[in-house]
Amino acid sequence: MAEWLVLIALGLTVAFTTIPIVTTIIVVLSAGASRPGWLITIGYAAALLVIVGLFAGVLHAVRLPKFGDETLIGWLEIVAGVLMVVLGIIQIVRRRTSPPRSSPLVRGVRNLTPTLTVALGASFAIHPEALLLTAAAATRVRHEDPPLWVLVIMLAVFVAASVSTVAGITVLFSVARGGVRARMERFQDWIERDSGAVMSVVLLLVGVFVLLLGTGNLGWPGIRL
Numbered sequence: 259m260a261e262w263l264v265l266i267a268l269g270l271t272v273a274f275t276t277i278p279i280v281t282t283i284i285v286v287l288s289a290g291a292s293r294p295g296w297l298i299t300i301g302y303a304a305a306l307l308v309i310v311g312l313f314a315g316v317l318h319a320v321r322l323p324k325f326g327d328e329t330l331i332g333w334l335e336i337v338a339g340v341l342m343v344v345l346g347i348i349q350i351v352r353r354r355t356s357p358p359r360s361s362p363l364v365r366g367v368r369n370l371t372p373t374l375t376v377a378l379g380a381s382f383a384i385h386p387e388a389l390l391l392t393a394a395a396a397t398r399v400r401h402e403d404p405p406l407w408v409l410v411i412m413l414a415v416f417v418a419a420s421v422s423t424v425a426g427i428t429v430l431f432s433v434a435r436g437g438v439r440a441r442m443e444r445f446q447d448w449i450e451r452d453s454g455a456v457m458s459v460v461l462l463l464v465g466v467f468v469l470l471l472g473t474g475n476l477g478w479p480g481i482r483l
């Protein structure tokens with residue numbers, strides 16, 4: 259059960275990264291329809307599923323009898339955790355030394371074709387934060403070493419949690435009525451202004467958590483699940 263909770267937590271951390279949320283809001287507002295949001299969700303989910311599946315497949319194929327699975331997984335989690343901590347610190351320092359600016363990607367996403375909209379969603383999966391969190395999720399799946407059908411469900415749960423905010427924005431736009439545009443624009447302003455700082459701290463804390471999972475697997479002081 260603990261592995262599933264960790265997977266969901268990692269997925270939700272992916273879900274609340276800033277660029278996918280802001281970009282989806284801009285795309286659905288500029289189109290005045292929910293369809294581009296669903297195309298983004300499809301592209302994002304498909305790319306995440308492919309990447310986490312590749313990570314999990316590679317980790318499943320790698321066997322190091324001399325060291326043991328726990329040692330391999332432990333060191334992978336330590337590396338992923340350290341990189342997350344470093345990335346979180348870099349983001350915090352950047353926000354303290356320069357004002358937040360919207361990404362060029364975010365500024366250029368209006369009026370895309372359906373194919374480019376799907377590709378835009380897929381591009382979210384290769385952002386550094388998403389890749390590191392996806393790698394951490396794959397190590398958790400590898401640690402569980404489940405049967406194939408359980409593995410598929412675990413990957414699907416991680417992906418569903420990861421795209422939940424993008425899908426949620428699209429659903430909200432689909433069902434909401436008067437005033438939804440103004441509320442989403444206010445939410446977009448808050449996301450661009452403040453959520454980056456929150457996510458930097460969250461990424462740092464998740465990095466520490468993944469690092470402690472790794473040290474625990476190696477038998478050092480840390481977290482054992």
